[in-house]
Amino acid sequence: MSLADSFRIAVRAILANRLRSILTTLGLVIGVTSVIVLIAVGQGAQVGVASKIRGLGTDLLFVQPGQSNDRTTGARAQAASLTKSDSDAIVAAQIPGVIGVAPQISFQSQLIAGSLNSRGPIIGTTPDYIAVRSSAVAEGDFITDADVERKALTIVLGSTLATTLFPNGDAIGQQVRLAVGGPIGFNFRVSGVMAPRGGATDQDNQAFVPVTTMQSRLPFTRNATGEISVTQISIQMAPKADQDAVKADITNLLVSRHAVATPDFTVQSQNDLLGAASEVSATLSILLGSVAGISLLVGGIGVMNIMLVSVTERTREIGIRRAVGAQSRDIVLQFVTEALTLSIGGGLLGMALGVGIALGLDGRQVAGQAMTTLIQPWSIAVAFAVAAGVGLASGSYPAFRATAIDPIVALRNE
Amino acid sequence: MIDLIDVEKTYNTGAGPVFALRGTNLHIDRGEFVAIMGQSGSGKSTMMNILGLLDRPSAGRYLLEGQDVSDLDPDARARIRGREFGFVFQAYNLVPRLSAIEQVEMPLVYQGAPDRHARAAKALERVGLSAAFHKRGPTQLSGGQQQRVAIARSIVVEPRVMLADEPTGALDTTTSAEVMALFRELVEEHGITVIIVTHEPEIAALCDRIVRMVDGVIVQDATSRHTAPEHRGEVSA
Ligand SMILES: Nc1ncnc2c1ncn2[C@@H]1O[C@H](COP(=O)(O)OP(=O)(O)O)[C@@H](O)[C@H]1O
Ligand SMILES: [Mg+2]
Numbered sequence: 309m310s311l312a313d314s315f316r317i318a319v320r321a322i323l324a325n326r327l328r329s330i331l332t333t334l335g336l337v338i339g340v341t342s343v344i345v346l347i348a349v350g351q352g353a354q355v356g357v358a359s360k361i362r363g364l365g366t367d368l369l370f371v372q373p374g375q376s377n378d379r380t381t382g383a384r385a386q387a388a389s390l391t392k393s394d395s396d397a398i399v400a401a402q403i404p405g406v407i408g409v410a411p412q413i414s415f416q417s418q419l420i421a422g423s424l425n426s427r428g429p430i431i432g433t434t435p436d437y438i439a440v441r442s443s444a445v446a447e448g449d450f451i452t453d454a455d456v457e458r459k460a461l462t463i464v465l466g467s468t469l470a471t472t473l474f475p476n477g478d479a480i481g482q483q484v485r486l487a488v489g490g491p492i493g494f495n496f497r498v499s500g501v502m503a504p505r506g507g508a509t510d511q512d513n514q515a516f517v518p519v520t521t522m523q524s525r526l527p528f529t530r531n532a533t534g535e536i537s538v539t540q541i542s543i544q545m546a547p548k549a550d551q552d553a554v555k556a557d558i559t560n561l562l563v564s565r566h567a568v569a570t571p572d573f574t575v576q577s578q579n580d581l582l583g584a585a586s587e588v589s590a591t592l593s594i595l596l597g598s599v600a601g602i603s604l605l606v607g608g609i610g611v612m613n614i615m616l617v618s619v620t621e622r623t624r625e626i627g628i629r630r631a632v633g634a635q636s637r638d639i640v641l642q643f644v645t646e647a648l649t650l651s652i653g654g655g656l657l658g659m660a661l662g663v664g665i666a667l668g669l670d671g672r673q674v675a676g677q678a679m680t681t682l683i684q685p686w687s688i689a690v691a692f693a694v695a696a697g698v699g700l701a702s703g704s705y706p707a708f709r710a711t712a713i714d715p716i717v718a719l720r721n722e
Numbered sequence: 723m724i725d726l727i728d729v730e731k732t733y734n735t736g737a738g739p740v741f742a743l744r745g746t747n748l749h750i751d752r753g754e755f756v757a758i759m760g761q762s763g764s765g766k767s768t769m770m771n772i773l774g775l776l777d778r779p780s781a782g783r784y785l786l787e788g789q790d791v792s793d794l795d796p797d798a799r800a801r802i803r804g805r806e807f808g809f810v811f812q813a814y815n816l817v818p819r820l821s822a823i824e825q826v827e828m829p830l831v832y833q834g835a836p837d838r839h840a841r842a843a844k845a846l847e848r849v850g851l852s853a854a855f856h857k858r859g860p861t862q863l864s865g866g867q868q869q870r871v872a873i874a875r876s877i878v879v880e881p882r883v884m885l886a887d888e889p890t891g892a893l894d895t896t897t898s899a900e901v902m903a904l905f906r907e908l909v910e911e912h913g914i915t916v917i918i919v920t921h922e923p924e925i926a927a928l929c930d931r932i933v934r935m936v937d938g939v940i941v942q943d944a945t946s947r948h949t950a951p952e953h954r955g956e957v958s959a
Contacts, residue, residue: 313831324819625817631776632829632875633804635797716776719815 309638311645318646321618322653332614333654335607336695340658341665343600343691344683348666350593352680357585361578363505364542365442369555370581371398371541371562374574389572392519392536394562395434398543403557405549410436411538413522419515420485420493421473428469428513430486432522432536440544448480448500451518455499459520463496467504468512474498486517494525551577597687604691607654608698615647615706619713626710627718636711643710647703648696655695659688723915724750724773724883729782731768731938742768743779744938752882755909756917757926760935766919767887769935773917774807774885775799804832808876808914812888814868816860816875822846823856826874833879845878846871849904866897873904877914884908886918890925902928 322329373390395411413432418425437443438450446467455462463484470479479498487493496517505511523536545554555575563571619626626639634642663683670681731743742765750756758766771777772784775791776799784792791802809815816825826842835841846855849870860868869889876884884905890898902925908914909930918929926932927946934942 309832309834317831320819624815628815628817629828629832630800631774631803631809631815633800633832633879635800635832637797638832716771719776719811 309634309641311641314638314641314645315649317642318649321622321646322649325618328614329650332610333607333650333657335610336604336651336654336698337607337658337661339600339604339607340655340691340695341662342603343597343694344659344662344687345665345669345681346596346600347593347687348662348681348683349669349679350589350596351682351684352670353592354586354589355682356680357589358582361581361585364578365440365544366578367545367547367549367551368440368578369543369545369551369558370574370576371543371558372539372574372576373537374572389566390538390541390562392523392538394565395538395541397561397565398541398558401557401561403554403561405545405551405554406543406558407546408436408440408544410434410440410542410544411519411536412437412540412542413519413536413538414514414540418487419469419473420487421482424473424475426469426472426513428466428510428515431514431516432519432538433516434519436544437516437542440542443505444503445500446503448498450500451516455518456520459524460518461494461496461521461525462499462518464500464502464516465498466502466512466514468510469515470498470501472513484515486515488526551579600691601694604694604698607695608651608702611647611651611654611699612702612705614650615643615703616709618646619643619706619710622710623713623718626713627715630713630715631719639710640704640707643707644700644703647706648699651695651699651702654699655692658695659692662691663688723752723787724748725783725785726769726772726779727783727785729769729772729779729784731765731772731777732780742938743772745782746938746940748933748940748943750915750917752915753909753913754915754917755905755930756915756933757929757931758917758919758933758935759921759923759926761921764935765938766935768938770885770887770917770919773883774809775803776809804829805879806882808873808879808881808884810869810872810876810884810886810889812891814860814865814872814892816868816871818860821857821859822851822863822871822874825860825871826878829875829879835879842874842878845874848877849874850900865892866894866900869893869897869901870904873901877908877912880912882915884914884916886916888919888921890920890922898922898925 371390392411395409398406399409410433414429416427417430418427433451434456435451435453438445445464448464450464451462454460463486465473465479473479473484474482479501482498484496484498485493486496502512519536519538543558545551555577559571559575562573566572629639666681666683669679672679726746726748729743729746730741733740733742746769758769760766768777772779775794779792782792783790786802786806791799794802817828820828823839823842823846826845827838830838830841843853843856851867851870851874855863855867863871886905890901893901905916905918906928909916920926929946931943931945933940
């Protein structure tokens with residue numbers, strides 16, 4: 309019997325029992341679809357996070373407060389280990405390769421303009437922020453050195469925030485009330501509106517105020533010694549700077565300033581962040597992939613089950629075929645082809661669905677975040693190969709069972 | 723052409739051995755038209771199965787064209803079966819989802835034969851089924867038509883021997899006569915050896931030779947027509 313003949317027989321048998329064939333392959337379809345979609349989502353997340361990290365600017369170092377190991381003060385809180393004076397010290401040290409330093413203090417707060425209000429991160433920083441974080445103002449001015457000097461009640465709004473509070477687009481020069489909690493609040497004058505940054509985070513929903521204003525107006529931003537504790541110091545390096553050397557210099561400087569044995573802060577480059585993020589998303593991809601792999605396996609068991617039922621049901625047919633001259637390999641071929649046709653069909657359908665869904669999800673807003681999917685050709689190949697392999701494996705056993713059927717017994721079987 | 727020599731068939735059942743055939747000797751020549759008669763359980767089907775290489779004797783030898791085929795493996799038997807034998811069963815034994823023409827093409831598929839469609843169409847033509855019936859499945863055919871399809875399926879390979887186990891058992895008198903006429907034609911015009919099992923004397927009377935069985939033993943072997951070729955049927959007691 310030729311392969312074309314056995315394929316024809318298989319298709320006939322599959323079509324004769326359409327509903328059952330569909331239900332049989334459903335497991336494989338779902339398996340292949342989910343492998344492709346989940347891996348595309350995992351990879352998309354990885355790429356998305358990476359581009360977000362790159363979008364922060366270029367050649368950046370981030371100094372963040374860490375666990376304090378300082379036994380002399382002991383009580384120093386985690387978030388209080390980094391101060392505005394650390395930031396000033398880094399500037400003063402004139403470390404080679406450092407071209408900009410921007411301290412940031414951030415906390416969540418409500419902003420009110422007339423009857424409108426919004427909640428978002430308020431960031432206390434210095435004029436360097438614009439250069440360090442590759443940002444730009446669309447209208448008006450960013451925080452100036454004079455603002456920092458005067459501890460001015462000046463605020464710069466992110467583009468989304470500006471539209472929320474001032475739908476008419478006349479934000480500049482207006483008053484915004486920053487509600488700290490309860491009756492405490494301060495009126496700020498809007499000096500500028502940021503250009504939109506886009507991306508998935510709420511970067512456009514932030515507001516900026518001079519770091520010194522925070523210190524003087526908001527007592528909770530000061531640590532025990534009265535200094536402004538900052539949540540992050542962003543450092544811009546020269547494009548060709550030796551990043552490791554800069555990192556080491558800053559670490560040494562701050563260790564000696566804090567008088568601690570081991571750093572009570574972390575210094576991370578964008579590459580460090582990228583590494584950490586890709587580790588997380590690789591783990592995520594493996595997890596998603598395993599879940600999808602299990603559903604493929606379950607799908608394969610479904611095919612095997614149906615093939616066993618099908619062989620039993622067609623005992624008589626097998627007897628007839630044997631009687632008219634079918635040899636063992638013809639019978640094996642028939643059932644293996646049937647299982648393979650089902651699983652390859654399921655695999656192709658799953659491929660189409662998986663690619664379709666992955667493409668459909670790309671750029672879709674999910675929970676306020678733009679979803680990125682990245683279809684991996686290897687995931688399609690692997691999912692398809694596994695589906696076909698599962699079909700082959702699960703078709704073989706029932707097929708060999710079929711050859712053991714005695715034609716006489718089969719023909720008597722009513 | 724066919725020689726059964728001291729063939730025995732014993733089935734081992736839970737209730738002890740059943741001796742379905744006991745020292746059977748039978749010789750059948752090419753072109754004979756033989757009826758095997760006997761009561762239910764006398765071993766007719768068992769003998770047909772052995773003749774058609776569907777089953778193997780427990781003891782004794784089966785010579786087909788002088789070649790001992792008693793000990794061939796299942797696949798070798800399947801090959802000979804597909805080439806040399808045509809089977810017709812009381813229950814037609816058509817594959818449920820296949821059309822008439824596909825049923826008839828089936829043995830040719832396993833032989834890898836060319837011109838399958840044309841040959842199948844010709845076989846159906848020979849049993850009196852025109853192209854109008856080609857596409858019909860078993861459920862769209864009467865009993866007589868189904869049996870004709872089964873006969874077409876068995877003759878399409880141009881077998882040397884046609885084995886029919888109670889081919890008219892499920893058919894009415896008229897249809898039975900038509901089927902028997904068809905067998906006669908195969909014998910006369912194509913030189914095919916036809917062996918049928920029946921318990922209807924009128925049907926047996928249409929054959930050239932009648933072999934009677936009782937309890938796994940051939941008790942009578944008689945030529946009823948002079949048109950039959952010479953044979954050396956042995957009566958064993
Ligand atoms: N597969 C089998 N297992 C056990 N006993 C069987 C089997 N096939 C047939 N027999 C027994 O062998 C005897 C002959 O059966 P069979 O050849 O079918 O008779 P017939 O066709 O003449 O009615 C019967 O007693 C039957 O019960
Ligand atoms: Mg019988």
